[in-house]
Amino acid sequence: MLDSPRAQRYHSDAGQARAAEDGMAYDLLIRNGMIVDGTGFSRYQADVAIQDGTIAEIGRVRGAATRTIDAEGLFVAPGIIDLHTHYDVQPFWDRLCTSSVWHGVTTVLTGNCGLTLAPLRPEHREAMLATFCCVEDLPVRSLSAVLPWTWESFDQFMKAIDIGLGVNMMPLVGHNPLRLSVMDKAAWDRPATADEIAQMQDLLRVALEEGAWGWSTTVSPTHAGPKGEPVPTRLAANDERVALGRTLGEFNRGIIEILPPGAGQPDDADRQHLLDVARASGRPVFFLGFDASARAFVEDATRGGAQLYNLLRAIPFNPRFTLKKTTFFANLDVWDVVMAKPFDEKMALLTNPEKRTELREMARERQRRRPGVPGRFIKWQSIIVSKVALEKNRALVGRTLTELAESHGKHVADMILDLAVEERLETEFLLQSRSREEDVELAEYVKTGHAIPSQTDAGAHLNTNFCTAGESSYVLGEWVRERQLLTLEDAIRRFTFQPASIMGLPDRGLVREGMVADLMVFDLARIGVKEDEITRDGPNGSPRRVQRADGVHHVIVGGEMVMDHGEHTGALPGRVLRAPRR
Secondary structure, eight states: OOOOHHHHHHHHHHHHHHHHHHTOEEEEEEEEEEEOOSSSOOOEEEEEEEETTEEEEEESOOSEEEEEEEOTTOEEEEOEEESSBOTTSGGGTOTTOTTGGGGTEEEEEEOGGGOOSOSOOGGGHHHHHHHHHHHTTOOHHHHHHHOOOOOSSHHHHHHHHOSOBSSEEEEOEEHHHHHHHHHGGGGGTSOOOHHHHHHHHHHHHHHHHTTOOEEEEEOOTTOBOTTSOBOGGGGOOHHHHHHHHHHHHHHTOOEEEEEOTTTTSOOHHHHHHHHHHHHHHOSOEEEOSOOGGGHHHHHHHHHTTOOEEEEEOOSOOOOEEOSSSOOTTTTSTTHHHHHTSOHHHHHHHHTOHHHHHHHHHHTTOOOOSBTTBOOOOOOGGGEEEEEOSSGGGGGGTTOBHHHHHHHHTOOHHHHHHHHHHHTTTOOEEEEOOOOHHHHHHHHHHHHTTSEEEOOOOBTOOTTTTOOOTTHHHHIIIIIIIITOSSOHHHHHHHHTHHHHHHHTOTTSSSOOTTSBOOEEEEOTTTOEEOOOEEESOSGGGOOEEEOOEESEEEEEETTEEEEETTEEOSOOOBOBOOOOOO
């Protein structure tokens, strides 16, 4: 049972006399901060002393320290644990793992959406990397140039990426490389046989023995390869995922992450499949693509004993795109093929009357390109013109495509394509995500404990589509400070102790003596996200969209200061964490 802050201070006071007598000097001392410890208990003011990477004392600390932080007027909390990132490749060119570390994130779960680069045979590397980059909107040529490819097994991959990082990493095993390793080219074409499923289970067992934190998969219609083909996991039958879930259950640890086929518009079959996997595994299942309307389903499933957690994107998701280069129309029949073409060929197709008729027909369809593989449904009414290339079109900025189509007497497909072609595909469009009223519903959902605001996609979408890495800073600034949708104590718990508990991280997620000193020090009056910016510090100097934090003063990982008022100290104490054996 957790001690209350009062009891914790008592234990600390009992140990301070010994510290004073020993004349010990702590490595780091945070004085006079307001502690929000991750439990949900009320805040309290105290000092926090750190020694050898762990929290040594909390209370009125009288010992000296090599370095002291004056946290008067600031809050001290556990470091943020981000449960949905794609930092599988970024450490090879950005060991600090920005943008996450800027926002107080100290631990990330990687390998989501079934997309990992291990375990993988050499002959599958090119196809897997191309698919990873296509789905996650990453520059494949630039990344190919920086990847060392010194691994085949999951253990070898974890060793290759454990090079001193700005954050700690907990890698999942992706379902896609499991399929490729067992089925080769057939992974792209059909469900697995019983024998092939058994081989995938064996590969998963090996990776779990090597320290993987679970496995991930995707059935999302938005996830397609470079030629518009469904990623291999979308060809898997439900019994394949249930079998892999059962394998995880053998270990009595780890989690499963699933992006269901009905993401955005889930149906009863999607919900039932989540339940089937959760029940077969007996393990927590993280799922995406559902909003607050899923609350009743999750609460009912929980009453029945299933461990389902809905990972939400709390920060407004407003991706920008142009038709010059985009994955926005991935798996919308005809559109996806046209958008994958080089510029000149694309322009010719977009102005071709016969092809335009096909594009118009598919614009409002959710076409199934093959049995059991749904296509994508586009919410045209939520897409606005955000930037134009020609001055004469400036009046169109801020208006939705459906509004413009109606006022111009055009089909919505002709509206977007005519405008884009006129501006040589330079027109920028923006997808609006939700209203302020929907924020209230999401916050109420989070309060139940069944939904966690942790879907940043950090490490993905470097091709300037969007960046939502600052989700925690947004929630603390907007939901807590500005709108009081959550208390500070509850918000911190959802970002720290709750994910640590679900993941089985026994030594992180709390400000407690003996815990690893992964901490953030922040100013609640200022915390928030700065406006996105495009930098040219991606792999091989490629551009990327980043999102910096406001009000985060210090980020401490393993007892070492990594960020000091937004600047990197040079320290890279983050490590690849391996799941503990039981």
